[in-house]
Amino acid sequence: MEHGSRDITLRFLAEPSDVNFGGKVHGGAVMKWIDLAAYACAAGWSKKYCITAYAGGIRFVAPILVGSLVEVHAKIIYTGNTSMHIGLDVRANDPKDPAQTLTTHCIVIMVAVGEDGKPTSVPQWNPTEPKDIFLRESAIRLMNMRKQIGDEMQAHVMPFDEETS
Incomplete structure (x- = not known):
């Protein structure tokens, strides 16, 4: 299965409309940029429409x-059958000064979907470096930790009143 590029960089200029009450860019704007970059990366790799499954x-x-x-x-840091785990770094700098500062980092999991809206296979990434x-190994460890956290979170999904009645 053919694949596209493994990585992509998007650039934005932080606008006044992106600012929170403290005068800095708000987290929601940063998360939107992360989601856009994750989508562009996943769609570019898989050559398919992709949806966010986890951030x-x-x-x-x-x-x-x-x-x-x-x-x-x-x-891309890991590929499953239909999913792509994407590592993201956000850096910022004054356009007049080339020195960048790391501001945010995270992992997003995207799933490729077919015309029917169901998950579909993606090209595998096999690292050599x-x-x-x-x-990749770190992504696998995180995946296992997320499963444990998900199991724990089930207790919070069902309201306490329903549990006791």
Whole structure:
């Protein structure tokens, strides 16, 4: 199965409409940019329409200021049968100063879907570089941890009153 590029970088200029009450770019704007980059990466790799199945481990490391040049780098770090795990880094800088600061990083899982809206297979990514093998193994460990967290979260899905009646 043929695949496209494994990574993509999107660039945005942080606008005044992206600002929160504290004067910094709000997390919702950053998450939107992350979702756009994850979609572009997954669709480019799979050559199919993709939907977001999971976004997690989001760390807001540093604030983004209005007027900053924002760069969102997305890269495939693991492929399942129908899913693609994508590592994302968000960096920002003043357009007049090339020194970038890491502001946010996370993992997003995208699922390829066919015309019928059901999950469909994606090309496999088989890393060969040690750093890429490490990223894939890390993605697998995180996947197992998410399953444990999901099992724990089930207790929060059913309201307490229903549980006791």
